[in-house]
Amino acid sequence: MTCRKCAALVAAALLLASCRQEPSPSAQGGTVQVPVPRAAGNGVQLGAEPRRLSPGEDRLEGALKALLETSRRPQESAIPPGTRLRSLKVEGGTATVDLSGEFKAVGERGSTGESLAQNALRQVLAQFPQVERMVVLVDGRPFEGEHADWTGPIPVRDESTHAGGRP
Amino acid sequence: MVVRTCALRRRLPACAAFVCALLATAVPALSGTLSQVRIKVGGRLLGAGLHAQFDGREAYLPLEVLEHAAARATLNRREDAAVVTSASGDTAEIAVARFGGRPHLPLSELRGVLRADAIVRDGVCEIRARLVRAEIAEGRLHLASTFPVPVRVQARVEEERTTVTVEVAGAALAPGARTGAAGDRRVAAFAASDCEEGVRIVAALPPGMGLAAPTDAAERVRSLALTGTPRPVTARAEPMPAPQGAPASPEPPGSAERAAQSPESPDPQPVQRGGPTDPPATGPAAASQPAKPPAGAVRITGVTIEKSDPTRAQIRVATSGRVSVSTALLREPTRLAIDVANAALETDAREWPVDHPFLTAVRAEQGSRPGTTRLIIALAKMIGYRVLKPTAEGFVVNFTTPRGSGRSMQDLIVVVDPGHGGAANGCQAVENGRRIYEKNLTLAVAQRVRALLQEAGVNVIMTRTGDDDVGLRERPALAGDNNADLFVSIHVDDCPRPNTASGSTAYYHMDDASSRALAQSIIHRIARVSGLPCRGARSDRVLYTTGLAVLRHSPVPATLIEMGYINNVRDRRKLVSAQFQQVMAQAIVDGIRGYVEGALPEAELEVAQAPGRVDSE
Numbered sequence: 023m024t025c026r027k028c029a030a031l032v033a034a035a036l037l038l039a040s041c042r043q044e045p046s047p048s049a050q051g052g053t054v055q056v057p058v059p060r061a062a063g064n065g066v067q068l069g070a071e072p073r074r075l076s077p078g079e080d081r082l083e084g085a086l087k088a089l090l091e092t093s094r095r096p097q098e099s100a101i102p103p104g105t106r107l108r109s110l111k112v113e114g115g116t117a118t119v120d121l122s123g124e125f126k127a128v129g130e131r132g133s134t135g136e137s138l139a140q141n142a143l144r145q146v147l148a149q150f151p152q153v154e155r156m157v158v159l160v161d162g163r164p165f166e167g168e169h170a171d172w173t174g175p176i177p178v179r180d181e182s183t184h185a186g187g188r189p
Numbered sequence: 190m191v192v193r194t195c196a197l198r199r200r201l202p203a204c205a206a207f208v209c210a211l212l213a214t215a216v217p218a219l220s221g222t223l224s225q226v227r228i229k230v231g232g233r234l235l236g237a238g239l240h241a242q243f244d245g246r247e248a249y250l251p252l253e254v255l256e257h258a259a260a261r262a263t264l265n266r267r268e269d270a271a272v273v274t275s276a277s278g279d280t281a282e283i284a285v286a287r288f289g290g291r292p293h294l295p296l297s298e299l300r301g302v303l304r305a306d307a308i309v310r311d312g313v314c315e316i317r318a319r320l321v322r323a324e325i326a327e328g329r330l331h332l333a334s335t336f337p338v339p340v341r342v343q344a345r346v347e348e349e350r351t352t353v354t355v356e357v358a359g360a361a362l363a364p365g366a367r368t369g370a371a372g373d374r375r376v377a378a379f380a381a382s383d384c385e386e387g388v389r390i391v392a393a394l395p396p397g398m399g400l401a402a403p404t405d406a407a408e409r410v411r412s413l414a415l416t417g418t419p420r421p422v423t424a425r426a427e428p429m430p431a432p433q434g435a436p437a438s439p440e441p442p443g444s445a446e447r448a449a450q451s452p453e454s455p456d457p458q459p460v461q462r463g464g465p466t467d468p469p470a471t472g473p474a475a476a477s478q479p480a481k482p483p484a485g486a487v488r489i490t491g492v493t494i495e496k497s498d499p500t501r502a503q504i505r506v507a508t509s510g511r512v513s514v515s516t517a518l519l520r521e522p523t524r525l526a527i528d529v530a531n532a533a534l535e536t537d538a539r540e541w542p543v544d545h546p547f548l549t550a551v552r553a554e555q556g557s558r559p560g561t562t563r564l565i566i567a568l569a570k571m572i573g574y575r576v577l578k579p580t581a582e583g584f585v586v587n588f589t590t591p592r593g594s595g596r597s598m599q600d601l602i603v604v605v606d607p608g609h610g611g612a613a614n615g616c617q618a619v620e621n622g623r624r625i626y627e628k629n630l631t632l633a634v635a636q637r638v639r640a641l642l643q644e645a646g647v648n649v650i651m652t653r654t655g656d657d658d659v660g661l662r663e664r665p666a667l668a669g670d671n672n673a674d675l676f677v678s679i680h681v682d683d684c685p686r687p688n689t690a691s692g693s694t695a696y697y698h699m700d701d702a703s704s705r706a707l708a709q710s711i712i713h714r715i716a717r718v719s720g721l722p723c724r725g726a727r728s729d730r731v732l733y734t735t736g737l738a739v740l741r742h743s744p745v746p747a748t749l750i751e752m753g754y755i756n757n758v759r760d761r762r763k764l765v766s767a768q769f770q771q772v773m774a775q776a777i778v779d780g781i782r783g784y785v786e787g788a789l790p791e792a793e794l795e796v797a798q799a800p801g802r803v804d805s806e
Binding site (some may be wrong): 055129 | 247267269281282283284285298301451476608613614615616617627660661680681683684685686687689690691692696722724732733734735736737738741749751754755778
């Protein structure tokens with residue numbers, strides 16, 4: 023086999039790959055799902071809105087930032103207003119998400135509001151197969167909410183095989 | 190040249206490995222991460238040309254599937270998202286995934302806009318409409334589903350009654366569905382329940398009456414007239430035999446809310462539906478003839494009741510293979526029904542003697558579906574139960590009396606926890622120009638609870654008595670440190686959208702049977718007096734994967750009461766009222782008393798519709 027044949031084989035593989043689309047958002051043309059609260063019956067639950075990311079934007083970080091940007095409309099966001107992403111690191115299946123201090127206000131949103139925030143973060147990260155758990159820091163330090171314990175790694179997916187189940 | 194070729198030959202394995210890795214990464218189908226599954230919508234298995242792509246977590250459906258749920262999808266200009274409009278008129282924009290160039294939509298998003306139940310199992314992706322109404326009123330049976338599904342009516346005419354069975358294929362009862370026949374006194378019994386093919390409704394009518402047949406047209410809302418004139422009955426009717434798919438005895442009219450939705454249902458298991466090839470019940474005789482188990486049915490070879498002590502019991506069911514088990518708590522009399530799918534009883538006994546303070550009888554009968562065996566466990570009082578995961582040898586049901594029950598109030602130590610405090614204000618709102626903090630409302634009610642409990646002779650420990658910030662672990666730790674019996678946390682809820690949620694909720698931790706009983710006891714009393722919607726007793730699993738921190742760390746039965754929503758005008762006006770705070774405190778104390786003394790609430794509870802499943806998560 024010559025170098026040319028080898029290169030042709032690689033090119034064929036790339037071509038084949040480009041013809042098929044993965045189910046994960048990483049191959050969906052720059053669109054990710056961003057969880058937002060929606061009225062449902064007597065209450066609120068998370069729905070999702072598609073967001074198109076900028077070309078070349080890191081998809082995982084872009085998805086998280088898109089979620090945080092929803093906080094500009096407080097009544098339509100699970101995230102407290104003004105929350106920014108300080109840093110993001112993925113290592114060994116764990117995404118460490120460091121948020122700005124504004125996120126602490128999540129404890130002032132009742133158990134429903136705080137759970138919507140946690141589940142919104144989980145839903146965003148669950149779109150990326152490489153993320154299995156998340157650790158949430160606020161201003162670089164472990165965060166304790168006013169209803170739930172956020173300090174340990176939190177699984178981003180349920181074990182249930184029910185499609186569309188709660189994350 | 191020779192040298193270069195040899196070098197390339199040496200590199201060939203690495204090159205091939207690189208290509209294989211590239212293929213495996215980029216093409217999930219080739220790497221085995223994707224599978225094609227059949228699609229079933231509204232009870233109808235779609236043709237082989239329509240498949241869903243399933244990656245183990247998410248199923249992606251082609252757009253053409255939507256027409257089978259009376260919905261439609263329109264791709265946007267970039268064709269990277271589709272606007273889906275459901276039969277109910279809901280719309281949502283959903284990102285598109287492409288498989289072989291064909292646009293697909295994720296099931297997790299579709300089910301929301303279609304208001305459907307969805308599951309991928311045994312190679313089939315099934316979408317069921319939600320039945321939001323199955324109610325007899327004004328001489329008609331009213332059915333309403335989130336998209337059109339087929340309806341079939343059968344009637345069994347007997348001397349003393351006509352039993353009408355209505356099968357709504359490809360549907361599932363919606364949480365909080367309106368069911369019952371309270372508005373029609375002619376209906377002697379009524380039951381609506383999920384079954385393997387959909388929802389089955391059974392109504393006992395007087396002789397001479399019947400139900401009009403439905404049209405074949407696909408409709409989302411149907412109204413079937415009760416027909417005929419009641420004939421007088423000379424003899425008293427015997428209890429109606431267990432109908433297909435319904436509880437062993439239909440509930441009295443007005444109390445037919447699905448057991449799994451009721452706060453009385455302590456631990457409903459997920460409904461395990463049969464495979465897609467299970468034959469539906471057919472013919473008018475299906476309801477009365479004992480159905481034969483399908484070929485390959487698992488054999489139930491033994492039922493053993495073990496009394497550990499007066500507070501616990503265990504039922505062991507031996508089987509020749511793994512079975513699917515579903516449970517329902519039935520009322521009047523209180524009994525637990527355990528349906529074992531695709532199983533036949535191979536024991537001589539059909540009833541087993543029981544000598545236990547809270548189990549009064551155990552018997553087996555033909556289940557509501559062909560091939561299903563139903564075990565009925567009659568209960569003397571409300572208890573906790575849990576079905577352990579079936580194995581190839583059988584399954585086990587554990588029963589316990591709630592911890593700390595069966596005592597007097599004077600023997601009790603209760604930790605009362607006013608939520609938040611200090612710098613942790615909790616949620617807040619403005620009422621009449623005054624800022625209201627959750628921490629003050631919870632303390633006000635907690636102090637009233639303390640006073641009432643102390644009046645009843647209970648030893649009360651408060652986690653805080655002033656505006657102090659107490660850690661989430663420290664609060665329940667007080668219960669352990671003081672050898673307390675119960676932990677009751679008091680909160681006010683909030684959510685991002687004002688005036689969308691209303692009412693009271695009692696949370697318990699995960700599947701803890703005792704905490705669930707405590708939550709149920711309290712929320713029942715609150716529902717009777719609060720004047721707010723009751724959101725029921727719920728596992729804290731519906732909120733967080735690890736649950737609520739104070740409940741998770743409590744060493745004793747614990748509940749967290751969310752009294753109402755601070756961002757709901759109606760709730761807030763009540764929450765700030767001293768009169769309401771006293772009423773709420775009294776209800777909490779009454780609930781604690783009911784739990785401790787083992788008293789069942791007197792009445793059924795109507796649970797307001799809310800996202801998530803009440804008492805079933």
